[in-house]
Amino acid sequence: MRILRFLFGYAPGVIIVTTIISAVAGLTAVRLLMIFNAHLRGVVDGNADIWEFIGLCTAAAVASFIARVSISKLALWSAFDLRLQLGRQWINTPLVELERDGNAKLLSAVTQDVDRLSESMRSLPAVLVDYTVTIASFCYLGYLSWKLLLVLVGFMVVLTVTREFLKKKFEQYLREARAFAETMLATYNAMSGGIKELKMNLSRWNGFYAGELYDVSTKYRDRNYSAELLFGVIYGYSEIAFFIFVALLIYGGKLLGGISHEVMISFMVTLLYMKANMDRVIESGSQFARAGVALDNLEALGVFRHSASMSVTELHSRNSRDRVATAVANDVNLGERPHASGCNIKLTGIGHTYGGVDGESGFELGPISLSIEAGELLFIIGGNGSGKTTFAKILCGLYEPGRGEVWLNGVRVQSENRAWYTQHFGTVFSDSYLFSKLYGTEDLPQTDAVIRAYLRECRLEKKVQVHEGRFSTISLSQGQRKRLALVTTYVEDRPIYLFDEWAADQDPEFREFFYYKILPELKAKGKTVIVISHDDRYYHVADRIVKLDSGRMVHGIPQEIAVPA
Template identity: 30%
Template sequence: MKLVLFIVKSSWQKLLIGAIGSAIAGLCYAYAVKLLNTLIGSSSESSALFIEMSGIIVLSTSLSIITGYYLTQLFEEKISDLRVDLSRKILQADFETVERNAFKIIPVLHYDVNNIGSFAKTIPDVLVAVFKIAAIWTYMFLLSWQLTLSIITVFLLVFLFAFVLLPTFHRIEKDIQRERNVLYRHLLGLVNGIKELTLNRVHQKNYVEDTINPTSYKHARHISIINSLNILVTKSAELIVIVGIGIIIIVLKSSASFSSEVFLDFLTLVLFILPSLIIITSFARSLKKVDASLEQVFSLGLEFDDYRHAIGNAKLPYHSHSEAPLISLQEVTYHYGTPDSNTYKVGPFNLSIYENELLFINGGNGSGKTTLAKLLTGLYMPESGQINYQEQKINETNLFEYRNLFAATFTDSHVFQDLRYLSTRVNESEMQKKSALLGIEDKIEVDQFNISAVDLSFGQRGRLTLLRVLLEDQPIYLFDEWAANQDPYFRSKFYHEILPDLKSKGKTIIVISHDDQYYHLADRLITLSSGNITTISG
């Protein structure tokens, strides 16, 4: 019901039109069944009756198709809106929140939203089925209200049995979704860690047997339980209907008013409504599955709402010829986790970066280089202390503008192939020129700023990422160990050609690097150790 309420809130007029269409289709179907019943009992010429019945059933079928298409389109649009809205929330959310929930985002956007979409497609059929049953039951009531109430009682027992099991369905569906998210994280680890796992047979075996297998087994077991419950409901419904009708026959046969002809008419009508009852029963069973999916979607959205930055449109004016540092960090600290827990801490950082400076940062693994880079770019907000841009305090009202000053590559940067967002500021000839500089002009195909990558190596994918960043043409550049995966030729080109070219254009450049043979090119070199700046030279 949550899904229906979700649709009704924004599109109740369209839903009403669809419901009216479904009602007319159901009434036409019931009237066609009545005509068929009359046709069976008619002893005279009945071609006119057959033509009328055929016309009505064609009308019912046509209305069902049109209404189904209309409602399916309505629900699919709303599901698409839900997916897009959640995507916007992800991009507006606090970066740390997104990092923390990364393992849930893809399963929710893909599996849960698809579950909702698949469920929504059944709603038009359910609406038509409801009106069919209502109309046929009305006709049955006119034939014999006693028999009709008896048949309705039997079907109510079927629905009651299914209803009693709904909480169990809901609980197991939530377990399945939780295990699916964990399983997705494990499988992602298998793909991302394939090199390490391939090299270590013990780790290989442990990861499959002790990490993937238990979760996969629990996930499969719960799916088996759900399927078994579905079979139980279906077969129990058949049992209840057959036994119930048998009891009705035994009871009514002892009555003087029992008519076998009327009862046969009823059985014929019951056969006509059985497919509709199956549709409604399946719909009821699916309710808890889609409710669990909606809880996943909405909880993720609400979680992002809880942590979402109130990002305003406050501008960060640029003051040319200013002697103040372009960026300054004053007693900036950052904790992974909560400050009162035993977690890794970096800082306090006190650092000034000046306009058009080429700054190198080095340090061992875990020294805090990437964390410092995320603080400098505004991806992380300090736990304490202050970040300033030309002596203007960075806060949630101007954070968007501050982030937009940077073009950056990180060690795990995604390779984007749709670069149409650059089409207003860059022409394709400039893209081709930069592609040639990076040695990938013959490795990619460009069509209206959509790049088709053709058999790129890891280093070439890094150069494709660098191509995008260079074309963004932002005032501040940050490169987090970009050259680490490049061959000596392109590593040298990066330090001796690309960085000097950016500096000649007035850019401010921050480079995280272990390439000590190029440190002499920097204006200053900063060394980090154990989350703190230990030396600043130059």
């Protein structure tokens, strides 16, 4: 069973103990069955075995409780560990892949796959008891009559082989339903992102609602229904097969010869007793098949990083807040903080290509070679679609260049140290997300008083308050949100700053504040500042201007506009 193998990788000791305890619970149940049969056949007189009966009942209850508590703790902590690993996987996934594929796959893993795994884990003790009861009951049936047992085993082999085709089809339906779940989540994400546009145009909403949303919801429903219908056929087939076998015993048992009436009754009682356990084993097939699909998806995302000798206590310790923070710091070598200033960047022949549609060539950026000196104030200009934002994402390490090299202070930036490289940048993109708390600034010499001073300069003190690095609200206008994003980036005190069209949504007053106060202050502190801008009236503020046109760097910019690149 794949769930057992998965959990064994986390805590083999717990799984071994839980399996043994569950087996004890199952064996006590079968021993109780043997006592019932002995009394029915009159083998035991009176109350000679009453204390054994009481002891077995107590042992079964205690063993079941211990197994359930043990596995539940492991299930919850392993699910917690998976969610944390998914978070790390999310941040380590290249931005270009996230932009291309969307986040539906990772969101589905967090909201669906981990929960399904956790549910199947918690049901393991009961299923292990059912398996033990079933296996032990088969042994007891063999003790009663090996002839009848051989007939039963042969019957079940035929049943299992004939069900295998249906089982594979059932698992295929589950995988297809899981894929539709991802698409449905992406559709709801689109609805969330475009809710204003949908509200403002009911025709658009009707087309979206009755079109894409309806279609994907229908496919998800129908594929799940097909899976459940097929599993119902599998379960019904097993039920019919069971009663066919019982009928064969009743009407054809005498053909085997040498089987007494008492043995036949005990055999029938045992079959009926174990039927409930067999039914639950069959029913668990649906749950564990779904868990198997979830495991496939999580394995494809590469989130399994557990140790093969980890106890629950060690799992608990590994996921303590301090150790999680240390692990993330080690991911990007945060032990070496970036310098406060003095960063030189050198780009040599960098380029990036977007795939085209229907085999046509897509947009191509570069090749671009450029050196940016420490303390320089560089403007990047160009028309819409010229490649400015793509160039900026390569420059700050969010995109890995398709060709060429990036160097920082003589150190070549590669896959192994790209995360370290990005930590040198403070950025405000045109679509930057605004967090309600200043995460990661706990060890910086900033106080709420300093942040309040920046809020006053940005005329936000009446809109936003700050307490222990947490803002009272982020429900602001677009221009105000960008000003608050400027504050959060400013206090990070990075050696390099990149601003993508920051002033585009600002009033003239705040444009001048940005170009004549913020940028000169950063330059005076020795920061390297890169600004993507269309504000030609402020071009003279820059030390140098780089112009992009159709993905290429333009040389020979007129002197009255800029200093040549």
